[in-house]
Amino acid sequence: MFWAEDRRLLPRDSWTRLVTKRVVIVVEGQTEEAFVNEVLQPHLGYDAVSLTPIVVHTSRSADGHAHRGGGSWQHYQNHLRRLLQQPHWDLVTTMIDFYGYPDDAPWCSCTSLHDQPTCAESRETGMRDAFAYNPRFLPFISLHEFETLIIAAGSQKSSILGDADAPAKFRHMLNSVEGNAEALNNGPLTAPSKRVLAALPDYRKVRDGVAVLEGDLGPALDHAPRFHDWVDLLAGAGA
Template sequence: MIRVNVFVEGQTEETFVRELLVPYFSNVEIYLTPILAQTSPGHKGGIVSYGKVKHQLGRLCRQDSKAVVTTLIDYYGLPADFPGQTNPEQDAEKRAVAMEQALADDIQQPNFIPNLVLHEFEALLFCEPAKFADWLDDEAPIAQLQAIKAQFASPELINNSPQTAPSKRILALVPEYRKTLHGPFIAADIGLDAIRAQCPHFNRWIERLLALGH
C-alpha cells in the first residue's frame, strides 16, 4: 500500500483531493490524504509565509518517512520568501518547475514531491466552462468564459496578474462564484481525465504520483 499526504493550501483544494483524487488513486492502491496548511494555532488554510510551510512540510516528511508528501499550492500569489522567487525565467511553466525544484532542494527530504498549480486552482475550471451552467441561474457568462479559454493554448497559461488571474476573470463574469462551494464541484463535473488532457503541468504531477505504484 502506498500512502501520499497532500499538503493543500485551502479548503477548496482539500475537497478537490478528497472528492476527485482520492477515489481516482485508490483504484490503483495509492491512498491520498489531504493535509490542510496551518497558518497559526487554531487557524487553517492559506499560505502566508514560506517559513510556516517549510516547518509543516518538514514535519510531515519526518513523522511518516514511509509515506510520500506532496503539495497542492497555487503558483500565483506565493509569498516573497518562497524558494526560487528570484529566478529570472519569464516562461510561467518553466519558472514554476524551477520553483518546485528550489522547494525540493530546500525541504531536503527523500519522500517529498513538490507541486505548484499553474497559475491557480481556478485555471482547472476553464477546462470545460460549460460545466458552470449547472451552478448558475444565468448561462450568459458561459460563452465569455469559453472565449477567454480560446485565447490560450492551455487553461494553465491564463495569466496571473491581479486583474487577469483565472479567479478574477471568473468573479468578473460570475459574481456569485464561491471558490470553496463551487470550485470542487465544477472540477468534479469536468472530471480528472479532462483536466489532465488539457493541463500538462498538472498532468505531470498526476503521472509522477501514479508512477509510485510501479
C-alpha cells in the same frame, strides 16, 4: 479469493490495502482539501494510492487558533519537514498556488521571468533543494491558482452553476492561449479567479469550486499540462 502470506490467509481486499501507497498532500485551504478528497481520490481510484490532504497551518492567533494557507515559507518548511520525518508516508507532495507562493520561499524572485512554467519548475527545484532532494518529496506548484482548473473543466460543460453562457466564455479564454489554461495571466486583474468571477459573478470558491470539477477530471487534465503531469506522477506512486 484469498492470498497466502506468511502462512496466513487474507481476504484479497485486505491484501490490497496492505500495499496501498500513502500520499500526503499539503494544500492551502479547505477547497483544495475537498478537491483531493472528493475529486482527485476518486479519479485515481482507491486500490493503489491513498491520498491525505493536510491544510498547512501558517500561524496562530493569541487565542491559539490556527490560520490556514498563505503565510511565510518557514511555516511550510516546518510542516513539510515534520511530514518527511514520518516514515509511514510513501510520498509527500504539495498543491500550492503560483500566485500565492510565499514571498520568502526559494526562487520567489523568478516572478519577473516571462516564462512562468519555467519559474514554477525553478521554485519546485528550490523546494526540493531545501530538503536535500529527499526522494519522497514531490513539490507541485499550480499555475496559477485553483480557478485554472475551473476554467479548464468548465469549458467542456453545457452549463455551470445554472449558467448556460459561462462555458462559452471559458472556451473563449482557452482559445486565447491555445487551449492551455495554465497560460492564463496571473496579474491582479487577469488572474484565473478574476476571470471566473467575471464569467460567473455568483461563483464562490469554497461553495462551488469542487462542484464544478466533480464527475470527470478529464477536461481539467486536457487543458492543464503541468497539473496533468503531477496527477500522472501520483498515479505512478501506486504502480
